[in-house]
Amino acid sequence: MGETWKEYMGRMQDTYGHLPNFITNLPDPKPKEEAMTPPKDPRLTALEARREANAGQQVDNARLPAGANMYYYCETCGAHTATKPEGWWQDPPPRHCATCKDDISDGIITRTDTYDDWLEKNNKERYQRA
Numbered sequence: 315m316g317e318t319w320k321e322y323m324g325r326m327q328d329t330y331g332h333l334p335n336f337i338t339n340l341p342d343p344k345p346k347e348e349a350m351t352p353p354k355d356p357r358l359t360a361l362e363a364r365r366e367a368n369a370g371q372q373v374d375n376a377r378l379p380a381g382a383n384m385y386y387y388c389e390t391c392g393a394h395t396a397t398k399p400e401g402w403w404q405d406p407p408p409r410h411c412a413t414c415k416d417d418i419s420d421g422i423i424t425r426t427d428t429y430d431d432w433l434e435k436n437n438k439e440r441y442q443r444a
């Protein structure tokens with residue numbers, strides 16, 4: 315004797331009854347919202363540290379007596395790059411320190427991201443206090 319309709323439905327439920335539940339428990343296909351702040355490039359962190367360290371360290375050439383050496387600084391981080399005699403003209407002092415030069419050529423920072431702007435934005439002194 316064959317199974318009754320009710321028995322048949324019960325068997326199907328036993329066999330496939332888990333399916334809907336399984337389907338509704340699929341992992342959410344949408345990725346979880348994460349804090350989307352990309353990690354800061356360590357070289358930018360290093361640049362920030364250089365700027366902090368160089369703030370207030372520059373010599374104001376305008377305040378030096380006539381004939382004194384001139385001091386030149388990195389346009390990006392403010393690091394001292396050269397000291398030249400006054401009136402020296404043979405070749406221009408480097409515009410950037412070696413580290414910033416690398417960072418610029420690697421695209422980590424841009425030429426328009428200057429120490430001047432950083433000083434202004436952070437309300438920092440450029441020159442040594444007289």
Ligand SMILES: [Zn+2]
Nearest residue numbers: 388391411414
């Ligand atoms: Zn620099």
